[in-house]
Amino acid sequence: MMAHSASHDGPGPGDAPPGSEPGPEATSSGDRSAPASAGDKRARILAAAEEVFARRGFYNARVSEIARAAGVADGTIYLYFKSKDDLLISLFETRMKDVIRELETAVPPDGAAPLRLSAFISAYLRLIRDRPQIAEVLTVELRQSSKFMKEYSNPRFGEFLKLLAGIISEGQSRGELDDEIPAPIAARAIFGVLDELALAWLLGGHNKFDIVRAADWVGAMTLRGLERRNS
Amino acid sequence: MMAHSASHDGPGPGDAPPGSEPGPEATSSGDRSAPASAGDKRARILAAAEEVFARRGFYNARVSEIARAAGVADGTIYLYFKSKDDLLISLFETRMKDVIRELETAVPPDGAAPLRLSAFISAYLRLIRDRPQIAEVLTVELRQSSKFMKEYSNPRFGEFLKLLAGIISEGQSRGELDDEIPAPIAARAIFGVLDELALAWLLGGHNKFDIVRAADWVGAMTLRGLERRNS
């Protein structure tokens, strides 16, 4: 069902796209449907896929819909991606990379663990707020696809967890955090909190609550939950 | 796409099933294909759907596969459920009811909030361990379906959250728990932790870690995270 030897990052048609990759498609959500300045086709398709997957879900998304949203012909998608599945996987890869990069930037490299955790949590939820479509893809589709991707195993998500677990285990070894709970479990738990909040916020139409204030609450809660007991 | 006026709980053909819900269908996959004492059809179909959805995912599950697993003809499913979507929704409803019932039983009705929370967490993760297929459905498919069910809004899941939020807000008003964080947010956060652990455990093939020990860790972490600071 799933293409396992997908291209994922191959830059384009025949691996030789007409222009150079224009760097991270950071601005990709708001795609100017205008003259299609060319070369950014792959990025435009990814942006369109993000939008359509977010709006309709992977299985209900039509490839032709993505093509229309990207302003390209149906067939063009297959110049850049092996299949619809590959498109999803590639989207994960790209967006996860962005997220990880952003988080690495936002987290002070050598502060105290509680501070760094706080920063991580705030940055993550801010990111969700600012790029809700990324959020949809990461939150809903990632999980969906975890199922049919058991083999694929999603290295990028592993990286993400490692980043978080690294902060925690470092804090533990420095005595800043309680070390009874294994760091990977704690990381997963924290991700669960963030992911669930993101989902609730997304499904609530972005206005049931302020996701950035929520960051403070769950940041505090999490820190207390992990901090060393001074006994 | 989605039937919104689904039957969900209508007990079956002619709305006159010959018995009450026969309790959790246990692990009814290995169903005697012989006489099938009749009347349990609806339950058997739900059990089969649970198994198949869990194994293949909602979208990759074939109605005919569910029919085979249930030992009925394809058409029979449509005597008990309006559509494949309705089957999924009905499955949620049933299983969520079971889960809620089980949790209500497991949580002491009038203990202290921390104790009750602990019990809740342990009971939930134990349930996951004992009925992993429920877990898959709740964990993966629930989220998947959240998408196409925006209107459906899932009352049973609301109940579940309310149960959890109730424990928390009670604890807050009794001064046992910190009351800065809104109880519904806290409930959601806790559910996130549990859900993520469940997912990790399921995808890890049930043996990457001991989910019941994890209950202790995250139970402790959560309690500390929420408990009142003795100012």
Next chain:
Amino acid sequence: MMAHSASHDGPGPGDAPPGSEPGPEATSSGDRSAPASAGDKRARILAAAEEVFARRGFYNARVSEIARAAGVADGTIYLYFKSKDDLLISLFETRMKDVIRELETAVPPDGAAPLRLSAFISAYLRLIRDRPQIAEVLTVELRQSSKFMKEYSNPRFGEFLKLLAGIISEGQSRGELDDEIPAPIAARAIFGVLDELALAWLLGGHNKFDIVRAADWVGAMTLRGLERRNS
């Protein structure tokens, strides 16, 4: 490209068609488009495929066209055949069986080899005349498909050749036929003659020449070509 584990002869839907196989579809070309007396679905599809393949060629034939010609829905074809390829292969099998049966009947089992060869040739070309669509399939599509069927190897055609080679080698060992030429080569050569004549006749619109008179000519020519020299 080609389904190698095709059903080929499996009688129908789920290998359990509603009625019993109505024997050889001998009458199948002229299909009454009327109420579709049921049970003969598989035969009707084969007949339709024969007609459409003959008229358009395998690659230009549309599955939907065959379905229309058979008076069934597109999907129905896939209840009886794995794929379009399988449909072609199954058609070969069926028709080849018919042809072989007919030839076995027409050739006197214990006459002299020249007599039997004559009978074979006449019977074959008469068959072509009477069922030109079989002829098209055997003549044009068989060869076409020989290419993508290298592995499939077409056992039924092998049988056909063996029947012919058997007559020849028997004649050779009885001293009725010249035994310098290996019987399998001679069989192939004779088949080539018949096949080419069939093709010419088919492409000529059935009226460029009388294919049954041609049988006499090539029969005589072939016999002389093979008969023992009385030296």
Next chain:
Amino acid sequence: MMAHSASHDGPGPGDAPPGSEPGPEATSSGDRSAPASAGDKRARILAAAEEVFARRGFYNARVSEIARAAGVADGTIYLYFKSKDDLLISLFETRMKDVIRELETAVPPDGAAPLRLSAFISAYLRLIRDRPQIAEVLTVELRQSSKFMKEYSNPRFGEFLKLLAGIISEGQSRGELDDEIPAPIAARAIFGVLDELALAWLLGGHNKFDIVRAADWVGAMTLRGLERRNS
């Protein structure tokens, strides 16, 4: 489907090719991808088409595959040929011309008919052995295309048959050959023998039997089949 007003022999871009057909392109598959002295483009494309059609069959051959094999861009093919169909037709024309030329050379212009027929048969089968790819095209694809080319009617193949029929009817009028069988039918029959042997040899991987020895057998058989009975 088929371009009937195809170019077929138009020498190439701008109808001003820098040289006459450079003779048989030999085994030009291994083409130097470097400067490609230009002008032989058309021939190189034909050679590539021959190779690819032979290997994959007309319908399974991809234009892009032919382009790659010819060392040109996909679009370039359309500078020399109107369509994929035209490419096939043009290929026939070219190769058939070669074959006819070669046979005319090999057959002594004024020997006795039996001798000339022998020479024809030997030369044809030798040609098959030496240029199997021509053989594939003539043998498999010619027939395939007979179907979609009913109108095209293939003048070059007519010439081929006429060459053969001419030898026969001359022999008949000179009393060297039996004149009961019409010469065109006899010609077709002989072609059938040759074609079938060629096919068997090709599909047998070129080593099931020695096609040149077979020429002796079927040559003898054919001659006897046609020679005058000394009343």
Next chain:
DNA sequence: TATGAATGAGCGTTCATTCAT
């Protein structure tokens, strides 16, 4: 009730052909 053969709309994907460069 129950069946399961039949349906047919719908979709992912391919590939001959075009055309801006």
Next chain:
DNA sequence: GATGAATGAACGCTCATTCAT
């Protein structure tokens, strides 16, 4: 001329759903 990225019509096949029995 030559290129090859882009196009988009076309098609095989799937599968939720129906309905005659």
